[in-house]
Amino acid sequence: MKQVVIVGANHSGISAAVHLSKNPEFKVTLLEASDFISFVGAEALLWVLGIIKDPSHMGYTNPKKIQAKGIDLRLNSPVVDLDFVHKSLTYLDLNALETDSNVSISSQTPSAETPIPDGGVAQDTAKTTITFASTIDPAIIANPGVPTKIIKYDYLILATGSRPLLPAIENTHHKYTQTVKNLHDGKALKHLADNPDIQSVAVIGGGYIGVETAEALAHVGKKVTIYQSDSQLLTGFYDSEIIELLHNRLLEHHVQIKLNHRVDSLDDIEADAFIFALGFRANTALGGEQIARLDLAHCYLVDEFQKTNQPQVYAIGDCASSFNNVTREPTYYALGSNTSTTALIAAHHIMGIKTPNLGRQGANAIDVFNLKLCSVGITLQTALANGMKADASTCMDQLKQEDFIENNSQVHISVVYETETNRLLGVQLASDTDVSEILHLFSLAIQEGLTLEHLKYLDMFFHPTLNKLYNFVIKALHFV
Numbered sequence: 001m002k003q004v005v006i007v008g009a010n011h012s013g014i015s016a017a018v019h020l021s022k023n024p025e026f027k028v029t030l031l032e033a034s035d036f037i038s039f040v041g042a043e044a045l046l047w048v049l050g051i052i053k054d055p056s057h058m059g060y061t062n063p064k065k066i067q068a069k070g071i072d073l074r075l076n077s078p079v080v081d082l083d084f085v086h087k088s089l090t091y092l093d094l095n096a097l098e099t100d101s102n103v104s105i106s107s108q109t110p111s112a113e114t115p116i117p118d119g120g121v122a123q124d125t126a127k128t129t130i131t132f133a134s135t136i137d138p139a140i141i142a143n144p145g146v147p148t149k150i151i152k153y154d155y156l157i158l159a160t161g162s163r164p165l166l167p168a169i170e171n172t173h174h175k176y177t178q179t180v181k182n183l184h185d186g187k188a189l190k191h192l193a194d195n196p197d198i199q200s201v202a203v204i205g206g207g208y209i210g211v212e213t214a215e216a217l218a219h220v221g222k223k224v225t226i227y228q229s230d231s232q233l234l235t236g237f238y239d240s241e242i243i244e245l246l247h248n249r250l251l252e253h254h255v256q257i258k259l260n261h262r263v264d265s266l267d268d269i270e271a272d273a274f275i276f277a278l279g280f281r282a283n284t285a286l287g288g289e290q291i292a293r294l295d296l297a298h299c300y301l302v303d304e305f306q307k308t309n310q311p312q313v314y315a316i317g318d319c320a321s322s323f324n325n326v327t328r329e330p331t332y333y334a335l336g337s338n339t340s341t342t343a344l345i346a347a348h349h350i351m352g353i354k355t356p357n358l359g360r361q362g363a364n365a366i367d368v369f370n371l372k373l374c375s376v377g378i379t380l381q382t383a384l385a386n387g388m389k390a391d392a393s394t395c396m397d398q399l400k401q402e403d404f405i406e407n408n409s410q411v412h413i414s415v416v417y418e419t420e421t422n423r424l425l426g427v428q429l430a431s432d433t434d435v436s437e438i439l440h441l442f443s444l445a446i447q448e449g450l451t452l453e454h455l456k457y458l459d460m461f462f463h464p465t466l467n468k469l470y471n472f473v474i475k476a477l478h479f480v
């Protein structure tokens with residue numbers, strides 16, 4: 001029986017383990033640094049919004065269910081070293097610490113009195129307390145009292161995910177600060193939301209997490225300001241025409257937006273708490289220089305089968321590179337949508353089934369104060385910045401046939417294309433009605449390198465109450 005060891009038991013690690021566990025030729029061991037598996041980031045926000053009422057319902061699986069599949073899941077087991085020559089890993093057995101009276105593992109939530117230091121690991125000197133408040137850094141938790149264990153592998157899958165970026169700001173320790181990534185951050189956010197002493201919150205960063213967190217906190221009555229160093233929110237996902245709708249919707253709900261505002265010191269901002277939402281960086285602390293990484297993003301560089309440069313070593317999910325079908329280069333996407341695909345491809349390859357990854361185009365969506373935005377591919381801004389010859393066709397239309405439908409809603413669409421070839425480069429949509437299903441069509445079109453002509457005359461159904469004869473997609477394509 002071949003031993004497959006997977007490092008990291010969140011979406012990608014669990015998914016790979018479950019696929020492999022169905023094959024009796026493999027013994028699967030899943031090592032997880034923290035004490036929780038299958039946390040969906042958005043659940044933290046749904047908990048704040050009151051949509052999730054019972055936090056024990058968070059996560060779509062649990063250790064018992066995973067173990068019942070024959071997977072050897074080891075929680076509180078951060079891997080600290082990889083040995084590619086002897087095909088082994090070293091991990092810390094933090095479970096052994098729980099019985100030690102001098103050292104304890106805690107999952108306490110922070111408060112205004114006990115803010116989380118950068119890196120998310122709180123150290124209490126009287127009694128060594130390791131707080132998994134944010135992503136765990138194996139270097140920080142290396143403690144001489146912790147027993148280490150070694151495990152051999154035939155195949156190794158790295159599913160170590162990503163960690164939130166922290167601002168290069170000194171002296172944040174006297175402030176109430178937090179990131180939004182894992183279950184413990186989620187608990188801290190709920191604690192913050194419920195704390196009447198915290199009236200005003202500064203969200204540093206206007207990407208997906210910043211905007212969604214701002215919405216949730218404004219919803220529970222906090223005075224929220226988003227500080228964004230760029231000239232718009234959700235840079236890289238939407239161009240200015242579509243994003244203006246989001247800006248307006250946030251302002252209508254009293255979320256303040258400070259654009260072109262780089263935060264260099266927390267002391268300059270009047271707020272009771274600060275959320276760091278600056279994006280994510282691939283968590284690739286393991287493997288040193290022996291494992292190839294993608295230069296800028298620093299994620300593990302993988303081929304179309306999720307293989308790294310080390311034999312029998314794969315990387316999946318947020319820690320791995322993706323092939324970008326628009327730029328036709330390796331890139332980095334920290335998106336949950338990549339996790340199951342990459343897990344399946346790696347698991348298949350280990351089983352001897354060669355199904356290559358066809359590349360990604362970054363399909364994504366967000367729903368803020370009922371404004372639903374989704375996009376795929378690249379924006380016009382990004383295309384031009386990359387030196388591509390590109391343009392965009394933007395149009396606004398009624399979603400359904402005006403004569404038949406009451407409460408019709410508007411839909412905004414922007415189609416980005418290469419001017420020399422008419423190749424589709426990206427699509428952005430916004431509406432109060434959910435039109436996100438149509439994004440799959442565009443995702444496929446971009447993956448396959450289709451041009452506007454392929455879509456302009458596409459056979460789309462007509463039905464008086466369901467779709468217009470000449471709908472917003474066709475209109476946007478024909479405006480070109």
Ligand SMILES: Cc1cc2nc3c(=O)[nH]c(=O)nc-3n(C[C@H](O)[C@H](O)[C@H](O)COP(=O)(O)OP(=O)(O)OC[C@H]3O[C@@H](n4cnc5c(N)ncnc54)[C@H](O)[C@@H]3O)c2cc1C
Nearest residue numbers: 008010011012033041042078079161162317318335336337
């Ligand atoms: C608030 C929030 C909302 C989001 N919403 C969306 C969304 O709507 N759509 C979308 O597509 N994506 C979304 N994402 C992104 C999505 O959650 C990630 O892409 C996804 O979690 C990546 O899964 P992963 O398993 O690859 O990595 P992670 O979720 O980062 O998990 C990595 C796991 O590895 C463990 N680990 C790390 N190092 C070690 C080690 N040395 N030893 C052992 N274990 C280790 C970690 O503890 C962790 O459990 C959201 C993220 C957040 C934070």
